[in-house]
Amino acid sequence: xxxVEIWLLAVGLAMDCFAVSIASGIILKRTRLRPMLTMAxxxxxxxxxxxxxxxxCASSFSHLIESIDHWIAFAILAFLGGRxxxxxxxxxxxxxxxxxxxxKVILVLAIATSIDALTIGVSFAFLGMRSFADILPPVGIIxxxxxxxxxxxxxxxxxxxxxxxxxxxxxxWGGIILIIIGTKILIEYLFFS
Numbered sequence: 401x402x403x404v405e406i407w408l409l410a411v412g413l414a415m416d417c418f419a420v421s422i423a424s425g426i427i428l429k430r431t432r433l434r435p436m437l438t439m440a441x442x443x444x445x446x447x448x449x450x451x452x453x454x455x456x457c458a459s460s461f462s463h464l465i466e467s468i469d470h471w472i473a474f475a476i477l478a479f480l481g482g483r484x485x486x487x488x489x490x491x492x493x494x495x496x497x498x499x500x501x502x503x504k505v506i507l508v509l510a511i512a513t514s515i516d517a518l519t520i521g522v523s524f525a526f527l528g529m530r531s532f533a534d535i536l537p538p539v540g541i542i543x544x545x546x547x548x549x550x551x552x553x554x555x556x557x558x559x560x561x562x563x564x565x566x567x568x569x570x571x572x573w574g575g576i577i578l579i580i581i582g583t584k585i586l587i588e589y590l591f592f593s
Contacts, residue, residue, distance in 0.1 A: 401527060401585075405581055405584070406537070406538045406541050406542075407541060407545070408577050408580075408581060409520065409538070409542070409577070409578070409581055410538075410541045410542040410545035410546070411545055411549070411574070411577060412481070412484075412573075412575070412578040412581070413447060413516060413517050413520060413542055413545075413546065413574070413578075414447065414542070414545045414546040414548075414549040414550070414574070415484065415549070415570040415571055415573060415574025415575075415577075416484070416513040416516065416571065416574070417443040417447065417513045417546045417549055417550045417553065418549040418550065418552065418553040418568075418570045418574075419553065419570045419571055420443075420509055420512075420513055420553070421439065421440070421443070421549070421551070421552075421553025421554045421556075421557065422553040422554075422556050422557040422568070422570070423557060424439060424500035424509075424553075424554060424557060425553060425554040425555065425556060425557020425558040425559075426557040426558075426561055427498070427499075427500050427557075428500055428501075428557070428558055429558065430558060431555075431558055432501070435501040435506075436551065436554045437551075438503065438506055439500060439506050439509070439510075439550060439554065440546075440547045440548075440550035440551045440554070441547065442506050442507060442510040443509070443510050443513060443514075443546050443547065443550040444543040444544065444545075444546040444547030444550065445510070445543060446510040446511060446513070446517070447513070447514045447517050447542050447543055447545075447546035448517075448539045448540065448542055448543025448546070449514075449539075449543075450514040450515070450517035450518040450520075450521060451517045451518065451520045451521030451524060451535070451538065451539055451542060452521060452535060452539050453518060453521060454517070454518040454519060454520065454521020454522040454523075454524070454525075455521040455522070455524045455525050455529065455535050456521075457521075457522065457525075458521065458522040458524075458525035458526065459525040459529075459530065465526070469526035469527070469528075470526075470585055470586055470589035470590070471586070472522075472523065472526050473523040473526045473527055473582065473585050473586075474582040474583065474585055474586040475582075476519050476522065476523045476582070477523060477578045477579065477581055477582025477585070478578075478579050478582045478583070480516050480519060480520075480575075480578050481574075481575040481576065481577070481578030481579035481582065482579065483575070484516075484571045484572070484574050484575030484578065485571070485572055485575035485576065485579070486575075487571050488569055488570075488571035488572035488575065489572075517542065520542075521535075524538065527585065553570075556568075
């Protein structure tokens with residue numbers, strides 16, 4: 401994967417964090433630095449750790465399926481992207497009932513928004529990332545991007561409220577990005593390798 405693809409992948413993955421952060425900002429109603437930094441930190445941390453866990457699990461057997469690894473990477477990215485696109489069309493009320501200042505709630509949200517990143521780590525193993533040095537830059541980029549977009553989402557939610565969440569369609573754009581990256585991986589393998 402190129403650096404541009406890694407950054408786009410990171411943005412696509414972080415869109416769940418961004419959307420949840422907007423909802424949390426709406427609930428917070430005003431800037432509260434400590435809970436905002438806590439939420440953004442844990443969102444970034446879990447988004448970075450989950451691909452590492454997925455990569456560690458899958459790298460031990462990725463050599464066994466090298467002939468179809470591009471199809472697996474495509475399927476994972478297309479499935480996750482498609483699910484995000486589908487979720488973006490659900491009509492949800494902006495009012496959410498949870499406490500975004502509670503560490504327990506933050507940890508549950510961080511885990512929930514990072515499950516997709518676990519499967520991305522699996523696809524990294526199938527894309528030939530064999531060493532820790534190969535996986536460290538994408539993991540760092542994913543974590544950093546998730547932190548930044550979580551802070552931005554919190555600020556957007558505080559500043560603009562419910563209206564901005566509907567207009568941004570973060571999950572839709574994140575899903576489209578993941579589908580495009582998966583398609584590019586498949587096309588490159590089938591026609592240019």
